Amino acid sequence: AQSVTQPDIHITVSEGASLELRCNYSYGATPYLFWYVQSPGQGLQLLLKYFSGDTLVQGIKGFEAEFKRSQSSFNLRKPSVHWSDAAEYFCAVGAEGSQGNLIFGKGTKLSVKP
Amino acid sequence: DAGITQSPRHKVTETGTPVTLRCHQTENHRYMYWYRQDPGHGLRLIHYSYGVKDTDKGEVSDGYSVSRSKTEDFLLTLESATSSQTSVYFCATARAGEQFFGPGTRLTVL
Numbered sequence: 001a002q003s004v005t006q007p008d009i010h011i012t013v014s015e016g017a018s019l020e021l022r023c024n025y026s027y028g029a030t031p032y033l034f035w036y037v038q039s040p041g042q043g044l045q046l047l048l049k050y051f052s053g054d055t056l057v058q059g060i061k062g063f064e065a066e067f068k069r070s071q072s073s074f075n076l077r078k079p080s081v082h083w084s085d086a087a088e089y090f091c092a093v094g095a096e097g098s099q100g101n102l103i104f105g106k107g108t109k110l111s112v113k114p
Numbered sequence: 115d116a117g118i119t120q121s122p123r124h125k126v127t128e129t130g131t132p133v134t135l136r137c138h139q140t141e142n143h144r145y146m147y148w149y150r151q152d153p154g155h156g157l158r159l160i161h162y163s164y165g166v167k168d169t170d171k172g173e174v175s176d177g178y179s180v181s182r183s184k185t186e187d188f189l190l191t192l193e194s195a196t197s198s199q200t201s202v203y204f205c206a207t208a209r210a211g212e213q214f215f216g217p218g219t220r221l222t223v224l
Binding site: 021032034036041042043045046049051090092094095096098099100101102104105106107 | 132145147154155156157159162164203206209210211213214215216217218
C-alpha cells in the first residue's frame, strides 16, 4: 500500500539549533517527493520538491532535503532554526501520471524554544 | 503561487442542512482537489477532478459530492451536514505534479 510516515508528531528545538524532520514513504512507482509547511490558520506552502536528479534539494527559508532511495526516506533539514519556523510540516509523495494526486503524511508539529 | 480562493472562509451551520463550499482558481490548472484536515489525521482527500465534469472519489468521500462545470470552479457539497463533518477544508490545484493550496474554509456543524 502507498503511504507516507512521519514518525514524529511533535518536535521541540531551541532557536539556533539544527533540525531534522523524518519522512519515510512506501510507493510503487518512482516517487515525486514534497515538503509543505503550514503556519497556524494558513494553507500549505511548498518548501521544496524532488522529481529527479540531484538527491539533495534546496528549498525556501533555508531548508533542504535529501532523497535516499535505499532507505525510502526524504528527511527535511535546516542548520539553524528560527522562531518563525514554528509550524506544522507535511511530507507528501506522488508520481508522474498520477493525476497530480499526492499522499500526505500526518504531519510533524515544530515548536521553537527561545 | 496559483491564485486559489475559497469561500466562505468560515461557516457555522446546523446538522441536517446542506452546505456548499466553493473553490476558485485563476491559473487554468486542470486538476483540482478537496481535502479535509483534522487533528491527528493530516490531510485526507475527499474528491478530485481531472477536468470539467470529470471527478472521482478520494479516501473519505462518503457524505460529500462535488461538481466542476468550469475549469476555474470546483464545488464541494455536504448534502446533509453532520457533526463529524466539522473540519477545515482545503482546496488545491495541481500542475506538473505539484499541488497548490487555497487558504482553507473552517466549517463547524452544530
